[in-house]
Amino acid sequence: MPDEVWERFVQDSERDIRGSAPKEPSARARMVTERLRQQEARGEAPEGWRTGPTRQDLERRATRRRRRWAILGVPVAIAVAVVALKPSLLPGDPFGTGGPDPAAASPLPAETAAPTAPPAAGDLETPTLDRPFAGSPALRWADGEAGIVLPKATPVGTLSKAQVEQALRQTKRLLVEANLAPDTLRGERPDTALGVIEPRQTDLLDQLNTALRTPDERHDPLTMFSRFDPAEARLTGDVVKTRGRMTFKAGEHASVVVHADYTFVYPLVRTDGSTEVTRTIVRRVLDAELSDPAQYQVTPGKITVLRYDQEIGNSACEVYDGYLHPDFSTTGPTGAPATGPTTDPYDRSQDVDADGQEECGVVSRV
Incomplete structure (x- = not known):
């Protein structure tokens, strides 16, 4: 999972945890609660004060949570699909695909002496x-x-x-x-x-x-x-x-x-x-x-x-x-x-034949 997606997931999770964590009621809240209890004892409490959020409220909240995870899940699913199709996009070789080693094609240093x-x-x-x-x-x-x-x-x-x-x-x-x-x-x-x-x-x-x-x-x-x-x-x-x-x-x-x-x-x-x-x-x-x-x-x-x-x-x-x-x-x-010998055209360790004999030979590789 890319770092930015993981970071967004962590931030959303922490925000939800903070929002759902129990909080110490304020002094005003305690006073209101006590007054409502007294009214309930006298049969005067307003209807539904202990029933909590309505079903519609819960459904709206659940919908918001589901939408957040759906938005997060789309880029994750896309990223997983792309990596599955082309693992080489990830640095290194985490899945052991055995692809070409980039270092093998790294440029050679300049030649300073005969090989x-x-x-x-x-x-x-x-x-x-x-x-x-x-x-x-x-x-x-x-x-x-x-x-x-x-x-x-x-x-x-x-x-x-x-x-x-x-x-x-x-x-x-x-x-x-x-x-x-x-x-x-x-x-x-x-x-x-x-x-x-x-x-x-x-x-x-x-x-x-x-x-x-x-x-x-x-x-x-x-x-x-x-x-x-x-x-x-x-x-x-x-x-x-x-x-x-x-x-x-x-x-x-x-x-x-x-x-x-x-x-x-x-x-x-x-x-x-x-x-x-x-x-x-x-x-x-x-x-x-x-x-x-x-x-x-x-x-x-x-x-x-x-x-x-x-x-x-x-x-x-x-x-x-x-x-x-x-x-x-x-x-x-x-x-x-070709009538000459087989030679390697990439071999730079030998001097060029300058004796005037121009034999056309076979190359061992191209």
Whole structure:
């Protein structure tokens, strides 16, 4: 019973008890009573003075009491019915229903070092439109940009704290615009992300522009950007789960080098009206450098990309049209058969393979 209902019940009970408790008659009441007795002895007492309340009075009082309990009983009955239908409304688990432990889905603290093992296997829950991350370790990861936490900036070599902080912010901006921006995910041209890169890095920019314009096996925009074919699949909801870490150190050329290692989990549905939910997992490793403009000819505020590697889980093999193609259980697989080993796309304890061998393998979970 809710506290406010119980309190109202106690107050009503105390009021009724006080109203029905015997009271010491006043001096005037004793005088009137004695006079009535004397009149009764002489046969002069008024009719009915000892008979008490009339039957009609008693019925009216009983009706008032019954009405009070009826008004009290309605919210109690409603509360009992609601709790019976949904015991989870009560705090804790007083009836031992064995529902999910809210603490199990509490957010993980930010990652500050490489994990020593992959995430533990969770419940074998099927993702739904309402719970697209059910059964995934990403359920406890941060949402989108909130998962990219910048370390505290400090001066590095000839670069000030403000310049190091600028390098960190620009690296984050590139990650966000390349992997989280809605227009990029819809397959649109990621102009904002391209605008973060040093304009003098012409080879890289030419490579990316060609990949976006005419993708093929040698020019694949997925090496830098996460993109889905809007005619085939779309995000369910507006949350992409993110987990990783960012560090920095002094570079070789009066610079600061920022190292970023992040995994993004995309919940997806087909655009044909199906309600089946699947997930594609993309891990990206990025090294970016910001040099001292007082010593090198660089564009202030722009970063030079030194390295960009990726691992992609649950996307069609050997399809080079510039889009990620997630597999759904209710449709046949697309692309070539997987020939690589089975891997856990959530395992962040191992480094990304940067030896240039791009084997398309099987994921152990999505």
